[in-house]
Amino acid sequence: MKVVRAEIIAIGDELLYGQIVDTNSHWISKELDLLGVKVVRKTTVGDDRKDILAAFTSAESRADIILITGGLGPTQDDLTKPLMAEYFNCPIVENPAAVDAVTEFFKKRGRDITPLNILQGHLPACCTYVPNEVGTAPGMWFERNGTYWMSMPGVPHEMKKLMTDFVLPKLPTLFPLPIIVHRMVKTVGIGESWLADLIREWENALPKNIRLAYLPSLGHVKLRLTGFGQDKIQIEKDIQAQIDLVLPSIEKYVYGYDSETLETAIGKLLTTNNKTIALAESCSGGYISHLITSISGSSSYFQGAVIPYHNQFKNEILQVKNETLSSFGAVSEETVREMATGVRDLFNADFGLSSSGIAGPNGGTDEKPVGTVWISCAGEGFIETKKLQLTQDRMLNIQLTGVAVLNLLRICILEK
Amino acid sequence: MKVVRAEIIAIGDELLYGQIVDTNSHWISKELDLLGVKVVRKTTVGDDRKDILAAFTSAESRADIILITGGLGPTQDDLTKPLMAEYFNCPIVENPAAVDAVTEFFKKRGRDITPLNILQGHLPACCTYVPNEVGTAPGMWFERNGTYWMSMPGVPHEMKKLMTDFVLPKLPTLFPLPIIVHRMVKTVGIGESWLADLIREWENALPKNIRLAYLPSLGHVKLRLTGFGQDKIQIEKDIQAQIDLVLPSIEKYVYGYDSETLETAIGKLLTTNNKTIALAESCSGGYISHLITSISGSSSYFQGAVIPYHNQFKNEILQVKNETLSSFGAVSEETVREMATGVRDLFNADFGLSSSGIAGPNGGTDEKPVGTVWISCAGEGFIETKKLQLTQDRMLNIQLTGVAVLNLLRICILEK
Incomplete structure (x- = not known):
């Protein structure tokens, strides 16, 4: 079976200047992928005649289906429609159905229609008019030499409606799809x-x-x-x-x-095993608790957390012994063990987790350089610990600590 | 002054199948725009020899600078390096500095290097090796007929570091920019x-x-x-x-x-005023502590936090009265007041902050629908509270609560 090749062309200066993230192309890709249409290229070009025409020519040389978003507004900087007329070599003419639809669109909303808007109902004579029920710029469908083209507005919900109602159902009628x-x-x-x-x-x-x-x-x-x-x-x-x-x-x-994340997987494991957790986060500073509580339903297994940023509170709230802190330091295997058992007791949880380290960029020593992190998981009858030696910047070190703690918890749930 | 034209080529099937959103191109666009370089096209192609070479040829015909991301991993599906060698017609040879760097990268992490990884230090003979300090795939810089090329890994933080350290400072030395x-x-x-x-x-x-x-x-x-x-x-x-x-x-x-964030601005305010804070985060679940502790130096003003996800711990750890919880509920002005004063006392801080709410999507009632959030800031002789009525999904509600709490703190520091 021949692979059906699609290309997506997004048009608009605002996409190139980094002011708007193009979420349309990503959505279209996903939908085509599910249908078995292979997206072979995405191109973004600005509101420039030469660049747009070059993108059309180049896409036509490769693709079976070309999906175009943007550049369909009523103002002068919107070039897609005149350039498609030029590219397909046919005049722009009044399309009575399209003019009716845009007139109706304004009437329904109790707003006066402007001459500029009426012009939105004028279309290249060689296209098939595709009604846009949720906006004023019509969809336009072209066919030439076995390649199909669809031009849609850049407004995401208008594009999605045209794709869902018209393009996606049409493709399987045009091509045998794998x-x-x-x-x-x-x-x-x-x-x-x-x-x-x-x-x-x-x-x-x-x-x-x-x-x-x-x-x-x-x-x-x-x-x-x-x-x-x-x-x-x-x-x-x-x-x-x-x-x-x-x-x-x-x-x-x-x-x-598939769509599982480490946080949701751990939530499932805890729920299935009817277990609860509590965290003592020093260097991770709340990040791991945030990951866990981002999951709806986490309150059934997340008891709570303490972020004891100074030794005094590791001792007062979590019962880490002052002699442990003074002999081994806050960033040590001994301290994270006591933090993990302390927070487990405080919140009466099945598993107590802890982190203590030097996230950076300052605070490192020869013996404990930036990136030295100890983590621990304490449960009934066991305490696991692990040393990490991270090398990234502060934020990434925090995030990597989070992954490591969640993974340690996963292993403890599975193996204990 | 001639406009300097840049193109971005993102390589990887995963970008075309809609499984990954390409945030790199957007970030690069923004940075180039700030420099006065005009991005004229962004192209995404899959892991396909012909498509990648066609994108190279097409970009070279238009652009002054071509930035390529992705396709640089050590595995077989990564084609960028061999295809750049083919395109520039030069062999891939061992680059001693690059081999040293990748060897060092593994040594520093105490991990064994594999033959595949050593090959990451072999580069097209015609490129300039650009060290990647945060990953194993080197940057590669090419020049031909007045067009400059940079190939970077698709991992966002590696790409950003190569752009920030090498490409962005280099561009003004190559072109007269406005x-x-x-x-x-x-x-x-x-x-x-x-x-x-x-x-x-x-x-x-x-x-x-x-x-x-x-x-x-x-x-x-x-x-x-x-x-x-x-x-x-x-x-x-x-x-x-x-x-x-x-x-x-x-x-x-x-x-x-400019580059200040709400977190850094608050850090500056607290440092200048020699004040400290502590947090009791219920519905925000550690997110605000994470924001604050992401800032290097925050240990000088951040005392710590408690995340008491259940009423029992609001009472036991933060001394919120059981009668307050039973009369008004966890999501109430009365409760956040006591949480704020409780955590302020526990951590002996100048300001105690608290949040309690229903982040969603479940847990709402007629009286307290999803998105109802109470926040508070307690200090010497005052307690401020505020009710938010948010309407977003769980993650956005958590983030908006974070902004509101930090802004409440900002106002309290300035006005009290």
Whole structure:
């Protein structure tokens, strides 16, 4: 089956000057991907005649379907419509249905229509008019030499309505589309290249219809498996078989699948096991509590936290012994152990977690340089600790500490 | 003066499948705009040899500077490096400095280097090696026929560091750039349209060489003044004169300028006034403490925090009276008052801050719908409280609570 290739062209100076984030292209990509249409390129150009025409020419040479957003307002800097007329070599003429629709749009809202707005109902003679029920700029559909074009407004909810009502249902009638299935296997606690080493043989032996991608992010690596074929159920089975095959090699790093995050995975683990947690965050300063409480329903397993930024409060609130603090310092295995047990007792939780470290950029010593972080997890009959040696800036060190603490908790729930 | 034209090429299937939002291109656009470099096109292509080479060819025909992100990992699906070698027609050879750097990177982290990682130090012979201090994939700089190319990893913080340390300082040495001065006046606690009403006359009377933009973000509105001209000192003076003119109308909303954030501004205020704070965060769940402790040096004014997610701990740790909790509920003016004074006492701080509310999406009632949040600030001889009625999703409600608490603290420090 021929792959159907799509391109997205976003038009507007404001997208190039960094004043607006183009969320349209991302949304369109996702929707086309689900349909099995392959987006091969996204292009953003400004309100410039030459640049826009060059983008049209270039896209036509490659794509089966070209989706254009933006540049359809009634003002002079909006060039998409006249340039599409020029590109397709046909005049702009009054489209009575489009003029009626824009007139009705204003009437319905009790507003006077301006001559500029009436002109929005004038369209290139060679396009098919596609009504925009939620705005004033019509959609325009073109066909030439087997390539299909759709021009839509840049306003996200107008574009989405035209895509959902018109373009997405139309595509399967124009092209035989393959079936594509994505699965995401999410890992934590292992770097991309180590993971690649662990699964190299499996990766090299993947069947032709399944592709693998590594998607690294801070402290995490996601493995994306993409399967192609004719039969959705069969592809899903094929992918699951590959996951089952690789899982024994990487099981201890896998925290979840698809849209799960480390926070939601831990929430599920705690809920399933009917366990609760409490945190004593020193260097992570509330970040881990914030991650956990960002999840709706976390109040059923999150008891609370203390952020004791000074030794005095580690002692007074968490019962860390003053001699521990003076002998070993705040950033030490001994201190995080006592913080973890102290906060576990204070909040009467199943697991007590703690962090203490030097996030930077100041406060490091030869013995304990910036990035030295101790973390701990205390539970019934055990206390686990771990030392991290981080090398990033303050914010990233805090975030990496968060990932490490959540991962330590995950391991403790699973193994204890 | 010739306009300097830049293009951005983002490489990676994950950007086309809609699984990752490309925040890099937006960030790069903004930075180049500040320098006076005009971004004329952004292109996203997948991990496909032909598509990537076509994007290179097309960009070279138009741009003075081409910035490439992504496709630099050590795994097989990463094509940028071999394709740049092919495009510039030069072999990939061992770069001793780059091999040393990647070896050092692993050594510093106490981890073994893999053969795959060593290969990251092999680079096209015709590029200039640009060290990446925060990752393993080096930056690569190319020049040909007056066009400059920079290839960077797609990991945002690695790309940003290479841009900030290398590319952005280099551009003014390569091209004559116009003189542009930006100043940012940062406000909090007033919406965009109210602010616009307050300063309309001033805005309409701005001189021709100074442009104003409103940049709203969550709970904040930034006013960006952009001045153009030939003489930097004079433009700076002109902008300052306009700020001095508008300030009396908006002074109580202005917390800072340029790169200052609400957190750094508050840190400065507390340090100057030699005051300390402590927080009792219920619905904000650690978010505000995280904001405050993200600032290096915050340990001099941040005493600590308690996140008492259940009433029992509001009582046991913060001494909120059980009768207050049972009569008025956790989300009430009475409770946040006692939380604020309780945490102030516990941490022996000058200001005690508190939040309690229903972040959503569940937990609302008719009387206290989702988004009902009470906040408080207690100090020597006073307790201020404020009720918020938020309407966003859970995460945004938490973030808006954070802005409101920090702004309440700002006002208390200034007025008490």
